[in-house]
Amino acid sequence: MENITEKSAKTLMKQPVDRRRFLRYAGFSAAMTTALITACENPGADPATNINAGARVSAPGDVVDLGSGDVGVLNYAYALEQLEYAFYQQVITTPYAGISAEELFLLREVRDHEYIHREFLRAALGAAGLPMLGANFRSIDFTKRQDVLNAAKDFEDLGVTAYNGAGRLISDPGNLVLAGKIVSVEARHAGLIRHLLLPRLGFFAGDNAVDPNTGLDAANPPSFVLGMAQKFIVETITANNLPKM
């Protein structure tokens, strides 16, 4: 399993910049496409997990708008944190085959961080907050370590680029600092997950995350990030009223 990762990492490093950039922005990897096929046989993967028990029932036709101004940006973060929490909650509930005690502990800690981020944003947003969203992880095979960690890597990397891109949309200095306090923890998560996938060659900050020509992480706009995240969310998220980049 590790050999496969190492091979793909090496392949990535050899690829020309355009290909690498495409992969970075494409985010979700071939492993997950494969998982689409196998997930149907996976009884552990609940197709449409409602992120919070007792919350309203999510329906695919629902449209949820993030809102405007800083509230809209915080709702954007809230949606992503809900998604991340739901993902790790599924990982902890149905751990992959052969998971070690250390990895289970670490992934539980990450899950707990996402829970704290989610609850913080829920409290901060109050009545202006989004409803609890439904998650759809049908495309991820939670029984396979490689699939789970690749998905985790993609979620964390995407989250980092989302916060990086959202900073410029925030108008209140206090909110900007709060976003900064969260994004570096997400970047630590990304570094950790990547190190679990490949503990060599600086993969914790590998060339398929940090641009080897600039030394910068990406900063993606909400339109891009939501385009990547939407398939994991039951409701349709709209961001038409967010501040403009």
Place this chain on the structure above:
Amino acid sequence: MNLFNLFSDIEKLDADAAGRLDFSRRKLLKNSMAAAAIATPALFATTVNKAFAQNNTITDVLNFALTLEYLEDEYYRTGQLMTESLLTLDQRADIIQINKHEALHVKFLQTALGAAAIKKPTFDFTARGAFPTVFSNTATFLTVALAFEETGVRAYKGQVTNLMSNKDVLTAALQIHSVEARHCAGLRRMLNMLVWSSETMPGGVPAAVYAGENNTIQGGVELFGLTGASLTQGKTRAAIETVRESFDETLTRDQVLAIAGPFIRSM
């Protein structure tokens, strides 16, 4: 802030700064050189003769950042040149990847600043003799690296509100900030530490680097009260540690300079 202030502030803060860098001896050093070295007088702060003062907040912040990037870049480059006994091949590959980013950050900031970019200071990575084995002891080398990276993350975070008037500069600073946080995670894995930070488990890193990291109140919300009860189930450690680690904190410019000062010989 302006650069004259930056340098003179280091001078002021320097008087006993090395003494405040309370590196854990358990983790770091078997030697007892550190205590003797602390008395060494400031060597670097008397050469600030270059007339360079701009009352431009963004320029000052970027030069502040550039100073830290110079420090990191030269540190890793020096470490890479050391004998193979300092780093295994795998460790060296990790350090080369980190160093690649720091060199690019230097270049990026120099380009952004143009003629306003400050010159590279000269460094003393032993912090005036406090860490004489910094390039011969692997744990010391990695721990000082981690101290620089953690300080860098908190320094950038502490400056973001000073960059809000220029959205492109703000975004670039955030794009560097998250890379430094990835580096923290990588170095912490190399040191067999958890990847997130609090004051409770600093490893061998100076306490000043993590000052305030045990904060559990964010935006007026006390997070342990909010989440602690739910987190406890199935946990093998105190939930408050997880709460502390779930948000990173800022450092002020003066806090950063107090940490970095002993490593700067002259500017």
